[in-house]
Amino acid sequence: MLKKRRLSQKQQNKHNFSLGQFGENEAVDFLKNKNYQILDRNVCHGTKEIDIIVLDKELNELVFVEVKTRKKGFYGDPSKAVDRHKLRSMQYVGAIYRRKNKLDLDYRFDIITMVSGRIRHYQNITWG
Secondary structure, eight states: OOEEOOOOHHHHHSHHHHHHHHHHHHHHHHHHHTTEEEEEEEEEETTEEEEEEEEETTTTEEEEEEEEEESSSTTOOGGGGOOHHHHHHHHHHHHHHHHHTTOOSEEEEEEEEEETTEEEEEOSOOOO
16 A cells, blocks of 8 residues: 655654755755646655656656755765665556556656755666
């Protein structure tokens, strides 16, 4: 069963959770400005999660988005944190979401990173 992620008060007070929430909010604004329609946020199945689900209206394509936020770039490009395991997790939740909502659209998986306030959008991520 799909559900929404809910943070406890203790989690909300932790820096990494509040930074992540800030990054997701910025990513939503970024996507809205690019004319994407926000369909859902923080959709979970068990321990697997998708941060943002949008409709790319220009392509009529469903997009599952992972957001990675870092205060500084000390640890390199945050998109590298989305590995094959995370992509498989996103694919799993995405399949359930499409089936549950009867969405028979083309779809893709994107990453949005935010480092020191700078947003980058990686579209249609795959690893060969």
